[in-house]
Amino acid sequence: MSSDISPVLDQIDRDLPQALDRLTALLKIPSISTDPAHAQDVDAAAEWLMRDLATLGFDARKDATPGHPMVVAHGGAATGPHLLFYGHYDVQPVDPLELWHSAPFDPQIEDTPAGKVIRARGASDDKGQLMTFVEACRAWIAVHGALPVKLTFCLEGEEESGSPSLVPYLKANRDALRADIALICDTGLFDAQTPAITTMLRGLLGEEVIIHGPERDLHSGMFGGAAMNPARVLARILADLHDDQGRVTLPGFYDDVPELPESLRAQWDGLGFDAEAFLGAVGLGKPAGEADRTALEMLWSRPTCEINGMTSGYTGAGFKTVLPARASAKVSFRLVGQQDPHKLRAAFRDFVRARLPEDCRAEFIEHGASPASVMETSHPAFEAARQALTQEWPKPAAFVGAGGSIPIAGYFKSILGMDSMLIGFAKQDDQIHSPNEKYDLDSFHRGIRSWARIIDAVAKA
């Protein structure tokens, strides 16, 4: 059976120019989902994908939602593992247009010192990525006449505008969409040589706290010394949130934080992550989290507390001797493991209230609460996919974490009851969401080959 894959890979290599032509055609459609003026373009991209999947023999349709349509297609083998593939066909706006070196919807193949790239809005996020999977299927079908797995596509048109229709759609179509495992192609390589499967996504708890002191802003000469200054109270509270070792001091904060499994730690150590280079790229030099943790742990598997914003009193040019009536901060916690955002929200509010002098009161505003996503990597598809990726790329693939949140993985788990394999081939310098977005042809080519190998490996797992 392992000979199944070789002719597929050969077909992918032969067909690459045509695959690029198809990607170019899709990239020419300006499917900017946040801009109502582009609603027809978003629909045109959905139509394009539905037709393309239909030509591959899929039962494809374009499902209307209150916003942009969902492209859903069913096909593949009648038996064997059932995969759900997710990608999105909408793109970010292109402003500021004057910073683009070529028109954002006129894709260009360019030579760069790091190799050829295709440059256009959506090249990396996410049209180029989602087409790696479509092209892998096309090659399988061209060579073998069929896929070795059962497959459902779910392609969204609202990812760049907050996915307002996604959750209701998933809930309304549970039975049609449920599969053994989801494949999400919207993440990146660990580095140019090292592929990655993201298995841990941090959750997020957002809180805004407003400390109220005097009824109105006071003159700091008339009242300074005798009147409680809420900015001083807030500074003390925010300072208290970390100890000298960089640990978050909320009581119970680390209760549900698991230690990294040894196997995962070994994989991460093997990645040779260069913390100095990572931080150096943004003008920093020293990992700032818990003193006894590596930088990768700080980013992927440890929870954080960050001040995202704070304001009080006079913040314009010059100086005003005002004693402010209020001081506020936006604080977020990145969550891992089984940390419960609702429990920690309560702990944060208790922490603040315990530090209020009698002349201050605290007001709180909720800004979201989502737990971490930790994939159940014991499903054999994970190890199969990791080995498949390792065969394609110069360096072994690793299960990695991601500091940010990718809500779709959480929804697949909570609504459809399945884990997700987040696999993608984007690079750090792809300039997604920025002018001059690009996707490396190496990402595109090896990406297609990677999915072909993964389909093969998962079918056999």
Next chain:
Amino acid sequence: MSSDISPVLDQIDRDLPQALDRLTALLKIPSISTDPAHAQDVDAAAEWLMRDLATLGFDARKDATPGHPMVVAHGGAATGPHLLFYGHYDVQPVDPLELWHSAPFDPQIEDTPAGKVIRARGASDDKGQLMTFVEACRAWIAVHGALPVKLTFCLEGEEESGSPSLVPYLKANRDALRADIALICDTGLFDAQTPAITTMLRGLLGEEVIIHGPERDLHSGMFGGAAMNPARVLARILADLHDDQGRVTLPGFYDDVPELPESLRAQWDGLGFDAEAFLGAVGLGKPAGEADRTALEMLWSRPTCEINGMTSGYTGAGFKTVLPARASAKVSFRLVGQQDPHKLRAAFRDFVRARLPEDCRAEFIEHGASPASVMETSHPAFEAARQALTQEWPKPAAFVGAGGSIPIAGYFKSILGMDSMLIGFAKQDDQIHSPNEKYDLDSFHRGIRSWARIIDAVAKA
């Protein structure tokens, strides 16, 4: 000799209606110094005062400056103590005009539950106050033909617009203006029954500190945990500025802070200051300064450190998971005694730098540095004036402090080498700088009588 004063007081009482007519005439001139459209009005007010002083026999003139003119007048006795009287004839703007119950430059006598008032812009700040002194002189001259002291007037027209011409004028006219002691009528009563001589004015040191961390704002998911957050660094620094007892922790901060003399402490205790009512008026309840000090000490004789403003990251509506590139705060210190603002500026900067992690740097912006003014109350004029005030008012007069700064007193000391007696009759509810400014007729009448008594007492001291 003590009989000199009785006929003067009688004359004041008799002449009160005419004194009110003169004040009304002056208040009708809209001498708003910040508004170029009112430049001629400011000049008209100066002209009015110059002519009025000339009718009293003073050698009066209107000195041009780069801004509005200075009214200077010399007269009085050839011998005896030499007094310099300072007041200002310019007024604040009147916006928002729609909040006034009568036209701001059409003075009205009104009955209120607390007695009659004259309502107009400048009624209290400072035309009504400066006319209390002019009328006292008029009565003295009417009764005795001359004043018992040598007297120079210095009336400014730019006090409400930052006094840009004042210091150069004082420096250029040192010899003409130097006297034994200055009288400044631009402060208030301690309360409706208790007159006050302000003998301590706190100084002010203003600093802005900007903590720089990453080169640009970062995504708190991508970088949170590993990247140093300058808002966290700033919060720690600001929190460290006070200890648990409310003391400022800058090294050496209290070195040049004198203890309150026992005599002054006794006077202050006698004032029966109601800290609860003072703080209650602005929604607070508990003095927030050094735990072992009274509220009056916190306001008048103890130094402070206040956060006047702070900002970092995203401060708009909603939430952004940004890890900010910078965080800044405006911090001011009210200074007392011999505290040196330049030494403390250096101490503050050292304090900040000592708390910077290696990935942050601090930038500083100066916002002013003026030492405290502490009058040399051993000059016999102070005790003489205090006793004179005590004779006029229901409760004994006190030497008090002021939390804010009144720069003119410092300039008289540093440029002309003389102390100032700050005596005024304004009330807390006079609404200076606000719509519907007023001055109590009781303040005006007793104010004139007070100055007549002070002139008498100082002449004999």
